[in-house]
Amino acid sequence: MTEHSRHWGEPRLEPVVLHVAEARTAVVRGAGIDAGGLRGFFDTAFGALGAVLAREQLSPVGPAFSLYPRMPAATVDLEVGFAIDHPLVGRHTTESGLVVEQSRLPAGAVATVSHLGSYDGLGEAWQGLVDWAARTGHAAGLPFWEVYVTEPGPEADPDTMRTDLYLPVSG
Incomplete structure (x- = not known):
């Protein structure tokens, strides 16, 4: 199918x-995050994503996601973001210091x-x-x-x- x-x-x-x-995406990447820090990372990352998407006039074309490039162990590497309707050009550093950039599912x-x-x-x-x-x-x-x-x-x-x-x- x-x-x-x-x-x-x-x-x-x-x-x-x-x-x-x-699917083209806008994401924030996290590396080496322990389980106790995941919720805070998600909250901060989605706040940063919302600000950049609004400023760049990008619209999500689906719900939020997280992508894991390796199996979680003591720490997790991940991308959190949204599929978007057109490309995000460049890297955007937010006031919180997080970088929002284009990626893909x-x-x-x-x-x-x-x-x-x-x-x-x-x-x-x-x-x-x-x-x-x-x-x-x-x-x-x-x-x-x-x-x-x-x-x-x-x-x-x-x-x-x-x-x-x-x-x-x-x-």
């Missing part, structure tokens, strides 16, 4: 393999499933997707990413959150 643009319709309650198109075959519930369950959801991919003969790859279909925020009910998981696969 080919999915030329990312779609945020009904949640995928069971894993499926799709082919996704590349890769094209290709991905195993995907929707996680419904709080972010606390994401580790288990990812493990389930990786296990499913292995059981069905697919080799997992990098980078992998999460799309926050339900906008995060202090007023959001954790029980109704939806996060779509994307795991590149081959085989």
Whole structure:
């Protein structure tokens, strides 16, 4: 199945393999962030992204995401951002010192499933997707990413959150 643009319709309650198109993004990169610093990084990064997108007259074409170029260990490297409607030219250093720049979500075959519930369950959801991919003969790859279909925020009910998981696969 080919999915030329990312779609945020009904949640995928069971894993499926799709082919996704590349998406141009505006991101803030983080390197070597420990688990305790992730929430602060996300909050600061999304604030910086909002300011740059508004100033550059760019519009998100989908929900917020985070992309992981390596498997998390004691620390995490990641990009957080939005798919955007036209290119972001150059690097933009914000008042907070963060840099917003263009990147991309890769094209290709991905195993995907929707996680419904709080972010606390994401580790288990990812493990389930990786296990499913292995059981069905697919080799997992990098980078992998999460799309926050339900906008995060202090007023959001954790029980109704939806996060779509994307795991590149081959085989």
